[in-house]
Amino acid sequence: MQLHLAPRDGLPIYRQIVNQVKYLLAAGRLAAGEELPPIRTLAEQLVINPNTVARAYLELERAGLVTKRQGSGTYVSEIRSPLRRTERLRLLADRADALLAESRHLEIEFDEVLELLRERAQAMSPKEPL
Amino acid sequence: MTTLASNSAPETVVSVSGLTRRFRSRLALEDLSLEVTRGQVFGLVGANGAGKTTLIKHLLGLYAPQTGIVRVFGLDPVKEPANVLGRVGFLSEDRDLPAWMRVEELLRYAAAFYPRWDAEYAERLREQFQLDPRARVKHLSRGELAKAGLLTALAHRPALLILDEPSSGLDPLVRREVLEAVVRTVAEEGRTVFFSSHLLDEIERVSDQVAMMSSGRMVLRGELAEILEGHHRVTLRFPQPLGQAPVLEGALTVQGAGREWTAVCNGTLPRLSAAAAKLGAQVVAEQAATLEEIFLARVGSGAACGESVEA
Numbered sequence: 459m460q461l462h463l464a465p466r467d468g469l470p471i472y473r474q475i476v477n478q479v480k481y482l483l484a485a486g487r488l489a490a491g492e493e494l495p496p497i498r499t500l501a502e503q504l505v506i507n508p509n510t511v512a513r514a515y516l517e518l519e520r521a522g523l524v525t526k527r528q529g530s531g532t533y534v535s536e537i538r539s540p541l542r543r544t545e546r547l548r549l550l551a552d553r554a555d556a557l558l559a560e561s562r563h564l565e566i567e568f569d570e571v572l573e574l575l576r577e578r579a580q581a582m583s584p585k586e587p588l
Numbered sequence: 589m590t591t592l593a594s595n596s597a598p599e600t601v602v603s604v605s606g607l608t609r610r611f612r613s614r615l616a617l618e619d620l621s622l623e624v625t626r627g628q629v630f631g632l633v634g635a636n637g638a639g640k641t642t643l644i645k646h647l648l649g650l651y652a653p654q655t656g657i658v659r660v661f662g663l664d665p666v667k668e669p670a671n672v673l674g675r676v677g678f679l680s681e682d683r684d685l686p687a688w689m690r691v692e693e694l695l696r697y698a699a700a701f702y703p704r705w706d707a708e709y710a711e712r713l714r715e716q717f718q719l720d721p722r723a724r725v726k727h728l729s730r731g732e733l734a735k736a737g738l739l740t741a742l743a744h745r746p747a748l749l750i751l752d753e754p755s756s757g758l759d760p761l762v763r764r765e766v767l768e769a770v771v772r773t774v775a776e777e778g779r780t781v782f783f784s785s786h787l788l789d790e791i792e793r794v795s796d797q798v799a800m801m802s803s804g805r806m807v808l809r810g811e812l813a814e815i816l817e818g819h820h821r822v823t824l825r826f827p828q829p830l831g832q833a834p835v836l837e838g839a840l841t842v843q844g845a846g847r848e849w850t851a852v853c854n855g856t857l858p859r860l861s862a863a864a865a866k867l868g869a870q871v872v873a874e875q876a877a878t879l880e881e882i883f884l885a886r887v888g889s890g891a892a893c894g895e896s897v898e899a
Contacts, residue, residue, distance in 0.1 A: 463793075468821070468876030470813040471793065498775045505767050507629050507794045508775045513813070563872065 459488060459495060463504055471506055475514035476521075483523060483534065485582050494524060494532040598625040600662070601748055601780045602647060607656035609642060609804075616642045618804045620656070624782055624797065629774055631795030631812070632784040633883055639804040640784040641681065644752050647782070648678060660748065674703060677746035681753040683737040687726035691719050691736060695743075702744035710743035717765070731762035738769055749773050751783035755790060763790070770794055788880040792816075798879070802887040812879075819882045820857060823850045823873035824864050837863035840885035852877050852885040 461478045463471055482488040494500075497515065501508035515532050518524045525535050561571045602624040609617040617639050624630040634640045645651045646658045649665030649672060658665060665672040685694060695714070699705040714721065717735035719728075728736060734754065741749060751770070755763040771794060773779045785791050791798060792812065799809040808815065824834065829846040836842060838855035849869075853860050857874060864871050877885075 468816060468878040468881070470816040472813055473817075501771055501775060502768065505764060505771055505793060507771065507796060509627070509629070509796050510813075 461500075461504065463506070472510045472514040472517065475511065476517050479514070479518055480523065488534050490534050490536045492534045494534070496531060600624070601626050601628075601660065602630070602782060603657075603659045604643070604646070605657050607643070607646060607653050607658060609639075609646070609651065609654050616804050617646075620801075620804075620806055622799055622806070622809060624780060626778055626780055627774065628796045629770065629781045629783070629794050630797045630799070631791035632782070632799050632801065633786070633788060633791050633879075634784070634801035635786060635887070637803075638801040640801060641752055642804075643801075644750060644782075644784060647750060648673065648676065675747045677741035677744065677749045679734070679737045679741045679749075679751045679754055681756055683733045685725050685733065685737060685740075687724070689725050690721065691723050691725070691728075692721035694725060694736060694740065695721075698740040698743065705744045707743075709745065710739060713739045713743060730757050731759060734758055734762060734766065738766060742769060742773065745776075745779075747779060749779065749781045749783075751781070753784055753786070755785060755787055767794060788878070788883060792879045800883055800886055807886045808882070815882060816876060816879065818854055818856075819877040819885075820853050820855075820860060821850060821875045821877045821881060822853060822857075822860055822864070822871050823848055824867070824869040825872045826867070826869045834867050834869065836860075836867065840882075841888055848872070852881050 459479075459482060461475060463474055469477075479488065479494070488494075494515065495503070497508050497511045501511045504511075515524065515526070519526055519532070523535055524532050526532050557571065558568075561568070566574075600623055602622070604623075605621045607617055607620040608615070620639075620643060622630075632640050632643070642651065646653060647660055647665060649669045652666045660672045661675060663672050686697070689697065691714070695707075695710055699707060699710070717732075717739060719732060719736055719739070723732075725733070725736065738751075738754070741751075749770070751766075754766045754770075758766070767790065770781055770783065773781055774794075781794075795812050797810070798812045798815060800807045819840075823844075824836070826834070826847045826849070830849070833842040833844070834849055836851050836853065838853045838860055839851040840854060842849055842851045844850050850873075855863075857871075860874075861871050
């Protein structure tokens with residue numbers, strides 16, 4: 459698991475970790491059952507406060523994305539998201555609104571936005587071995 | 589806030605309340621209050637001359653409070669210096685190490701000073717920091733001096749590590765080594781770090797709690813994540829150009845011209861959008877504010893003392 463922090467972008471570091479782990483999950487770069495690095499290891503690797511890593515892991519755990527196993531470590535959950543479907547759609551609707559608003563400001567047609575989404579989805583899906 | 593050492597009730601390591609200090613007629617510290625609990629990294633932010641070092645000298649018992657109370661491990665550092673300093677590792681900004689000593693002599697000297705000195709750990713740090721035991725302190729480079737100072741601060745495994753501007757004048761490589769040492773110190777159960785810096789990205793990286801000082805006063809203090817999430821940079825667009833900056837509720841600073849104005853604000857986004865709508869403006873861009881923007885906005889606006897963040 460490789461994370462890259464941008465300390466100057468204003469997002470708290472724990473949130474950057476949460477977002478990047480979510481992205482890695484969505485991109486299939488973290489699979490169910492896979493272990494996340496121990497808190498101290500990740501803290502030393504990224505040169506950040508271990509409490510911050512603990513907080514990010516707690517947040518991921520609360521979202522049901524990872525599970526802490528007593529005395530061993532933190533693992534990617536088998537069941538991806540326990541959130542109800544309507545709840546998940548509601549979360550996504552906010553992001554869709556933001557995207558649509560932005561595209562209107564930038565004068566990008568709706569069809570072009572759809573096309574872009576399709577392109578990005580393709581770029582994000584795990585690559586087939588050559 | 590979850591800390592690695594949070595098995596029991598949070599234990600207060602440092603507490604300062606109502607601390608005021610004058611040097612002749614100049615007010616150096618004005619009614620400062622703060623609390624640091626065990627296992628936290630507390631970052632003190634402020635420009636040069638804000639009073640950071642004066643505050644730290646009170647924690648070390650080098651200054652007696654004129655008004656207010658200072659406690660470290662629940663003790664008065666002025667009355668019980670041995671019991672406080674024996675458990676504190678300190679790196680001063682001017683790294684005042686005896687110049688004539690060799691590195692190996694410095695280590696023996698420090699070992700005699702601290703009953704809990706861990707010679708094995710000291711040797712490990714010396715190797716890791718690549719300090720020549722035969723080198724004289726006066727011949728060390730700035731970076732080596734900082735590392736030698738850090739070594740003596742760390743090798744007795746202090747319960748509280750106090751660093752005054754640890755990165756001042758250091759190159760990025762040595763800065764990183766100093767930060768790594770801070771991270772490792774907290775990773776060891778229950779250790780607490782109090783450090784001052786004017787480098788906000790450094791504070792942003794390693795702190796749990798942040799206090800911002802300006803001209804001896806505390807302008808903002810709270811949990812770092814809450815401070816970051818409680819502030820936004822929003823750009824407003826008005827239907828007509830404005831001749832002067834709009835007065836936006838929650839805004840700490842407003843800059844811009846004509847139709848578009850950017851504000852660094854304290855408050856939730858829905859509230860800021862509502863405030864903008866009241867002015868007939870629309871929020872056209874919104875971003876998380878960086879600690880630096882928040883600091884500049886807070887210090888610039890001379891916000892109220894010790895005000896806490898609205899989540």
